[in-house]
Amino acid sequence: MSHDDFQTEPVRGLPENLPEGERILWQGQPDWWALTKESLSFWWVAGYFFFLFAWRTISGAATESWIDSATAASFFLVLGGFVCLLLIIMGLIQAKTTMYTVTNKRVAMRIGAALTVTLNLPFRQVVNASLGLRRDGTGTIALELTEESGFRPSYLNTWPHVRPWKMKNTQPALRCIPEAKKVAEILSEAAATAVSHPVVEVTSNTQHAAGHGPVAAE
Template sequence: MPQPVELPHEPRADGDPMGTPADDETVLWKGRPDPHVLARTAMHTRSLAVYFAVLVGVWVFSGNPNAAITFAVLGVIAIAILYSIAWFSARTTLYILTETRLIMRIGMAIETRINVPLRHVQAANLRARGSGHGDITLELGGERLLGYVLLWPHVRPWHLHRPQPMLRAVPDAAKVAEMLADSCAAIGEIERGKAGAATGDERPAPAAHAGSASFAASRRAPSPVRLEEATA
């Protein structure tokens, strides 16, 4: 059984059943996003830096150093702001996985506590982000939908119609994904197989991203949960 992870400066929700595991719940894992990975993947700071570098280069070769300096300063300011947002978002976020649910305590200005019962998880997809970090997206069943703006940045980009909660930039993402699959296995049956081997009523795993690992655990009642792993 994995040991609970104690994090410094955790957001507190003492006595709140929405944000605090009950006494009879087993906390399997606690974690929060890595601020540097969050800035790169959610705030797109690397892409923004390349964009401003190109602009600066264009103005330098055009013989306009004043414009180049202006865009360089603007680029530094923009990236600094995004890094600050990522750092503050990571500091005010706490993901808690128990044997029955996933608790997301998020919100930079006002803390929001979101409960995701594991029995509602239809699929979980892992996208590796380097150095053991990764994003884990949850596809949920049921009629109740979570708001995209409420979840941001802990949400899969551009899925506005049915927002999908996302554990962003978590360390040891593969282990967390396995832990999530094992928790779902305690609720429903689970099969382990190779990627692309799903047949019949089983749902195929999502395509792996180039240069990254892919994980999927899909559920379709009354069919069993399927866990698939693939490497690009």
């Protein structure tokens, strides 16, 4: 029997119901295998332990038989297999507990395995979005935030859902999502539409009398 750890959410992937006029255009999760390979450097780790195995086997063959040397070096293969298994489990958990949402007004990211948080990124706070596409169709969409937004998520607290190595100006990212090009097109069209619409802030009559009239933002 399947169990949804987030079944108490009013809307899947979101901490509250959508405001009037907002609608979901796309929802998805990272591809767990792509996330494991990219964010957890799976093949680098596997290659490192294989290198240790090969190095121990070759160096040991100088004083013992190849079979005895390889048998002694197999410890590195066992240890490497255990570490790789841990990475796979971590990748599965990260993917399962993540939900990315694109609406006609924002990008929402429910992330975190131990401590779950939701990042709400209105399109007016996003100055640029870049797509990193891979041969298998998965990809990462990184969101560059405006300085005026005043919001800079912690790199460590939001990893791996950030653009790699952008630690000073952290860029939240939809990591390793399937059909990334299609999602990027949806996001681009929604952002262009949302930003092209003016936002009007209505002030009180008292403020107007004092010389602070309605302000049209962007």
